[in-house]
Amino acid sequence: MERLPGFRDFYPEPLPSKDAWSADARRYLFDSWRSVARRYGFREYDGPPLEPLELYTAKSGDEIVGQLYNFVDKGDRAVAMRPEMTPTLARMVAAHQRNYPKPIKWFSIPQLFRYERQQKGRLREHFQLNADVFGENDRAADAELIALLIDSLRSLGLTEADFVVRLSSRNAWQEFFTRGGGTPESSYAFFQVIDKLEREQESESAAKLASLGFSLEAVKGFIAAAQPTEELQQILGNLEARGLKEFIKIDYNVIRGLAYYTGPVFEAFDRKGEFRAIAGGGRYDNLVKLVSGGRVELPALGFGMGDVVLMELLRARGKLPAFTSGVEVYCLVEEESRRPAALRMVQALRDAGRAVEYPLTPAKPDKQFKRAMELGARWVVQPEMLADGTFQARVKELSTRQERTVPLSELVASLQAV
Numbered sequence: 001m002e003r004l005p006g007f008r009d010f011y012p013e014p015l016p017s018k019d020a021w022s023a024d025a026r027r028y029l030f031d032s033w034r035s036v037a038r039r040y041g042f043r044e045y046d047g048p049p050l051e052p053l054e055l056y057t058a059k060s061g062d063e064i065v066g067q068l069y070n071f072v073d074k075g076d077r078a079v080a081m082r083p084e085m086t087p088t089l090a091r092m093v094a095a096h097q098r099n100y101p102k103p104i105k106w107f108s109i110p111q112l113f114r115y116e117r118q119q120k121g122r123l124r125e126h127f128q129l130n131a132d133v134f135g136e137n138d139r140a141a142d143a144e145l146i147a148l149l150i151d152s153l154r155s156l157g158l159t160e161a162d163f164v165v166r167l168s169s170r171n172a173w174q175e176f177f178t179r180g181g182g183t184p185e186s187s188y189a190f191f192q193v194i195d196k197l198e199r200e201q202e203s204e205s206a207a208k209l210a211s212l213g214f215s216l217e218a219v220k221g222f223i224a225a226a227q228p229t230e231e232l233q234q235i236l237g238n239l240e241a242r243g244l245k246e247f248i249k250i251d252y253n254v255i256r257g258l259a260y261y262t263g264p265v266f267e268a269f270d271r272k273g274e275f276r277a278i279a280g281g282g283r284y285d286n287l288v289k290l291v292s293g294g295r296v297e298l299p300a301l302g303f304g305m306g307d308v309v310l311m312e313l314l315r316a317r318g319k320l321p322a323f324t325s326g327v328e329v330y331c332l333v334e335e336e337s338r339r340p341a342a343l344r345m346v347q348a349l350r351d352a353g354r355a356v357e358y359p360l361t362p363a364k365p366d367k368q369f370k371r372a373m374e375l376g377a378r379w380v381v382q383p384e385m386l387a388d389g390t391f392q393a394r395v396k397e398l399s400t401r402q403e404r405t406v407p408l409s410e411l412v413a414s415l416q417a418v
């Protein structure tokens with residue numbers, strides 16, 4: 001049986017093939033994301049992977065709605081696998097925001113599902129670090145989030161030579177659009193043309209813009225000028241004070257495809273432009289109101305950082321560490337008569353927090369040694385019988401080949417001391 005196209009198996013290292021996905025690398029990535037989010041004071045939340053279809057229709061935008069994995073369940077409910085976390089989060093926050101002091105700063109690492117055309121950096125499931133802030137209008141919150149995004153990538157060993165955050169604002173485009181005579185009903189259609197500008201034929205973009213009363217030249221001129229608006233200057237100033245300005249570029253090509261963004265928006269890309277977006281986000285001050293049927297109003301902002309593109313980038317730049325089994329101690333069972341004593345040692349070491357491996361069934365000692373080396377264990381230990389029938393432990397340090405014997409009762413402490 002084959003797995004479905006666009007879905008992944010994650011294997012422990014060493015990987016069975018060059019294009020296999022590493023469960024160790026995934027754990028490393030998630031640990032790193034969690035630790036940075038914690039440093040920024042974000043709390044972890046989670047939600048259901050299956051949601052009412054209605055949560056997405058009209059809220060996320062046509063593109064994502066067209067990519068939904070949706071079906072009717074056995075209770076006749078129209079449901080969808082979550083294609084993104086933001087609507088779920090808006091629903092959760094709307095339901096219980098009163099219980100939490102503002103600003104609410106939450107993060108999550110959901111697996112998301114989109115029935116996309118498969119291409120490099122795009123699969124039908126992926127994981128995303130989502131970090132969002134609710135209840136804060138000040139631009140300081142936008143800067144704080146962008147700083148978190150930057151540090152999430154820096155903690156993985158990436159520098160300003162590796163990636164850039166392209167900062168823009170829907171407000172800037174909205175002003176441009178209104179100044180040019182655009183009407184509120186057609187502003188999202190206009191945003192969508194801008195969103196596709198870098199991917200679509202010029203003639204096609206020009207035709208779409210003309211139908212909205214705009215020229216491609218005017219749009220291109222606005223992008224080329226890259227004049228930061230007042231709100232973007234505030235964000236830049238804040239990031240400059242942290243020493244993070246080098247990571248930012250004002251770039252009005254970015255406008256974001258999703259329907260709900262209302263203010264500053266941003267996307268992170270590799271500097272060389274070889275990969276698709278690593279992350280994207282921005283302000284969405286109306287979504288909580290929309291999802292709660294007008295009951296709750298709360299300004300919001302956040303970003304999502306995907307694991308697929310990021311992993312491709314880390315691999316390409318040689319930034320992933322070597323992953324080992326994590327086994328620290330290998331317990332040799334030289335003779336089956338010593339197995340009960342060996343099991344006692346294994347249990348004691350594991351109780352003390354050591355990662356211990358041993359042969360489940362009889363095996364030649366040289367094979368066991370080989371296995372200990374493969375696992376990268378630091379110590380090989382084994383029980384040795386004394387003349388009076390009791391046991392002591394023989395400990396070998398694999399890197400130095402030094403051996404010593406210790407009473408069984410001191411084994412745990414003797415490894416801890418080193």
Ligand code: HAM
Binds near residue numbers: 303308
């Ligand atoms: P998004 O731009 O759709 O935003 O996704 C964010 C990131 O997830 C992308 O930059 C990309 O790295 C990754 N990604 C998206 N789709 C796929 C896919 N099919 N395969 C692999 N990776 C993918 C959102 O989802 C927003 N909800 C983010 C957000 C949170 N905005 C505010 N809060």
